[in-house]
């Protein structure tokens with residue numbers, strides 16, 4: 267029988283839940299929904315912020331290793347200092363995403379965070395050793411830090427590319443949703459201001475009736491595929507929105523853009539029209 271990959275074994279390991287759940291509760295206690303949380307998720311970018319921020323410490327640490335090998339310990343120490351400082355916002359953005367992820371992802375996330383924390387400890391120790399004139403110890407400590415950092419980055423890649431953390435879970439709707447008008451049923455079947463789920467061809471859609479108008483979005487949340495039709499209608503800055511029931515992302519009904527994270531990508535939107543007494547939709 268084929269052995270599960272090491273990362274899959276981590277994702278299945280329930281022993282990580284005690285630490286993972288405590289960390290999640292801690293992040294939620296500190297980071298309440300609002301501007302800072304949205305900023306850390308990257309809502310303003312339309313893209314997760316964490317992968318962009320981690321480029322700085324990883325680049326600094328890798329470059330410092332090259333300088334150390336070349337004997338330029340002084341500039342290596344400067345880069346390590348910059349790498350340590352830039353790790354702080356990168357970790358904050360990662361923790362924000364971590365706290366709004368699902369349990370198997372959090373297990374991998376805990377190990378990812380532990381590897382990066384170990385790297386940070388090694389780099390701080392490296393700076394301390396260099397400050398005392400112990401260059402050899404400082405270089406060895408930095409090399410240990412780079413090893414932990416690469417392990418952390420590999421786990422981050424597993425989260426992003428295998429487990430689709432941070433990916434847009436609504437993007438495929440533009441390709442598999444109905445390109446031509448598709449019937450959703452009689453108009454009177456849709457109650458006023460009540461999220462309703464229907465199938466439009468191969469994709470589930472959320473329909474919200476607002477008088478004579480209809481807002482229609484892909485029903486799978488772009489964050490992690492949560493069912494928007496089971497969410498609550500709400501208002502942000504006077505704009506009608508729907509809130510995902512899973513992690514609280516809020517999307518504008520008019521254009522599908524996220525008003526609040528953790529989602530950063532918009533929901534795919536569908537055009538609608540009433541023909542006779544029936545509602546029809548197609549991908550916008």
Ligand code: FES
Pocket residue numbers: 487488489490491492510511512513514515527528529
């Ligand atoms: S699935 Fe996470 S906010 Fe919707």
